[in-house]
Amino acid sequence: MTLSTYFMEATYLIASILFVFALKGMSHPESARRGMFLAEGGMLAAIIGTLIGTHIVTWTWIIAGLSIGSIIGAWMAIWVPMTAMPQRTALSHAFGALAAALVGVGEFAVKAGEMPGVTRGALGFEVMLGALTTTGSLIAAGKLQGVIQGKPVQFKGQNVVNLLVFLAMATCFVIFLAHPEASAIFYTLLTLAFIFGVMLVIPIGSADMPVVMSLLNSYAGLAAAATGFVLGNNVLIIAGTLDGFSGFILSVLMCKAMNRSITNVLFGGFGAVIAEASVSVGGVMREINLDDAAMQLAFASRVIFVPGYGLATAQAQHAVRELAELLENRGVTVKYAIHPVAGRMPGHMNVLLAEANVPYSSLYEMEQINPEFPTTDVAVVIGANDVVNPDARDNPKSLIAGMPILEVDRARSVIVLKRGQGRGFSGLENPLFFKPCTSMLYGDAKSTLTHLAQAVQHV
């Protein structure tokens, strides 16, 4: 080993340690930012180490790639609005996975003949995971952006077709292990993985996106870890594994928050089943006008806001903070209740409210806030539906039975901000809307909240 190789390996070790410290910093909002600086330093060190330690002969492609990537990356970092965070994250899963898949293809093209069996196995995994994550994430991003319809796309025998594609992929993988020089098989494997990624995500509805995002996060990490096995590079294994496990833990948490299994999310086609199965509850929904709602809020002593995906689509995060501050100035105690799967990705609501300068000390998790609803005067539900559906708790026949919910129906009164009278995206009837303590306030969340704030000022 030459001196520059030792230097490179040292930067890799430093990078690995810094990455772990960075994630450790994530355990608290105060230390998180400092942690990320460490990770950035680690990344920079690893890049410099690689450029010095390997025999680079052509700089053109490297400089071109680094510059174009930095420009696009910086543009995304600065200009993407917080409401578009789920799409952006899905896109970057696609980019990361594509890089891993391409490195795999390159390694195959150059070194296929001399690779031992184990390395080929890792290469197969790298290319499969990388390719299916790329197309899967692109579909997810398309659904989140609204380019592809968010409803589950399903057809008869879908699971059979998916299974066949998967089996074909697995067969190609096994043949590839036995015949490393058969490039036709390798490229078939790659193509099948691209197709499988599409098949995997297309039947999944928007409401299940938090789980899908976490899973894709996990796959992208594992693809990077597999790259590490192929190249014999430990920092890749460590960083990839950290990412893979982070995604895995998040998917488990998201599934728990919906009381469903991962297989059910992937192969259940949630939204489509419900539309047929749900029955009308009946009863009347009581409407309330702006002034009465403002009066109710202004004279309450404890108010809890419950945001959902509707808050994000209406971009109403600033409006809700303004209303909350007016109420606080009147002496009302205001809290926010955040359900783990509210929104389209883990932590989506927290980020939106943080953007609007809501201090994180007023954001409460489900377990913390649920005991407080009975002593709450008004619970304001903003564009949330399934996460406050009392059927999940009371009706064992409901399709979301057993899903933990925010128990807003235990509050003294509930105001539901909703775009229209229709059912939510899941198509599930929500008995909360028919309860005597509930009143409905229809309209766009942002303008409703702004008008509410004005009305509160005049009380």
Add this chain to the structure above:
Amino acid sequence: MNPAVLIASVYVFALAAFLGYQVISRVPPLLHTPLMSATNAISGISLIGSLVLAGARGYPLFAHILGFVAVTTATINVVGGFGITDRMLRMFGSRKTAAKPSGTEAAK
């Protein structure tokens, strides 16, 4: 890859998985979105594999071009990922005292 290296790699993988589990299960739900974008940026470390492909000795032009695309996408991931994570974490840093004055103004 000879067996000794493989075994060492499996050790690294297993220990990293364990460490990851320990560290990440302490991250509060509050920070789950920044966590996802941060781990995503960190896994952009596959950039170093792409760099080798794009420019190292012994690779044909075809591999260089694949490497170029990989370097581009991985860099987008690293720069965009860290950039946006920092943007989010800056928002979480804003204290209650900082948010208060604007509220009193609005009340007037």
